[in-house]
Amino acid sequence: DVKVTQSSRYLVKRTGEKVFLECVQDMDHENMFWYxxxxxxxxxxxxxxxxxxxxxxxxxxxxxxVSREKKERFSLILESASTNQTSMYLCASGQLAYNEQFFGPGTRLTVL
Amino acid sequence: AQKVTQAQTEISVVEKEDVTLDCVYETRDTTYYLFWYKQPPSGELVFLIRRNSFDEQNEISGRYSWNFQKSTSSFNFTITASQVVDSAVYFCALSKRNTDKLIFGTGTRLQVFP
Known part of the structure; x- marks a missing residue:
């Protein structure tokens, strides 16, 4: 089974903090996405x-x-978090456009 | 421009009812792909189906069926004899050939009550 994992399910940060969201996939997919x-x-x-x-x-x-130093890992970076970045963040991976993308469980980020 | 419209924000049905989720898309491309995803309360999107623009045959998978009509630019999804476990948000999405980007609709929340 394809697995896409995300580092946290829930995250609470303060305005102005630098935030890293990590995503790892184990299927050797070329493409990775952040939504x-x-x-x-x-x-x-x-x-x-x-x-x-x-x-x-x-x-x-x-x-x-974003940063992608290794094929399996794709990081999303919020340089200076703001309240309007409070959201659910979903990572996905896939091999080709017309094949399905596989999604991780999501990270619910709250910026206070 | 490409666009996907899911006009139904929320639908509530009672178990065993049939329900159809609408999806209308816009694209100028002749080759494109359409998708449906399910997002249960756990949050992880689950792939349900992919259709390419050259295949207008309807598809049935158990209680799920999909009706693709290019003439109306629609790709509707029907659940027959709905069950409580079908409660989720359902997304329709579009991509064009040789691109890796999916364009999602805003989703339809389906609630199935016992």
Whole structure:
């Protein structure tokens, strides 16, 4: 079974803190994705990566950065957390566009 | 521009009722892919089905069935004889060939009451 794991299910941070969200997949997938999910807005793509050290902006990259030093690991970084980044963050991996993406359980981040 | 619309925000049914979740998409591409995902209360999205734009055959998997109609740009999902375990948020999504990006609808929350 494909496994995508995320470092935390729940996280509470303060405004201005630097926040790291970690995602690991065990299926040797080339592609990895970070989404945020908000009520009424569905899932929106923040960043994605086709390969190690490669990244591309999604639809809402502002306020975020990413790092992919190893194929299996894709990190989302909030350089200076703000309250409007309170959300559910979902990581996914996949091999090709028209194959399904496999999702992790999500991290619910609250920024106070 | 590509877009996916799920007009039904929330649907409530009683167990054993049939329910249809609507999905309407917009794209100018001739080759594209459509998906349905289920998000149970645990939070993890679960893949249900993928359809490519050249295959308009309806698909049935147990109590689940999907109706793809290019003429109306719709990819609707029907659950027959719903069960409490079907309670979840369901997302429809679209991607085009040779891109790795999924465009999601806003989701439909289905509540099935015993």
């Amino acid at each position: 945020r999910q908000d009520p009424g807005l569905g899932l929106r793509l923040i960043y994605f990566s086709y390969d190690v050290k490669m990244k591309e902006k999604g639809d809402i990259p502002e306020g975020y950065s």
